[in-house]
Amino acid sequence: MKTRPAICNRKRRFASVEAAEEVARTASVKLRAYRCALCRQYHLTSRTKGMKTPRWELER
Template sequence: MRTRLRICKTKMRFADQAAAQVVSAHYDQLVRPYRCDRCGAWHLTSRRKGKRIARPAASAPE
């Protein structure tokens, strides 16, 4: 699903995923960063349905 331009314009923009995650930690509600297909920046969303959640990086075997 493509982000609507009107929605993109009203959301905060972050230069990278790390910056978005820092801000998302301050919210009471669960929010996650995603790359916008309109502007290429990172936004925050609380939507979970139909969104892929990145798996944590696998640790190297010892």
């Protein structure tokens, strides 16, 4: 996914996809963790189109 620097700077960063998904799991909206090409860390996005559904969401 392409991420603009402005978005990267504004977003919360996670050191691992596990940490990001932990937050996504408890969020009230559907979120996906993705690796950012700019900061090499992980962000969450609510744009889920075309993204793989994580296993924990299927089990709900």
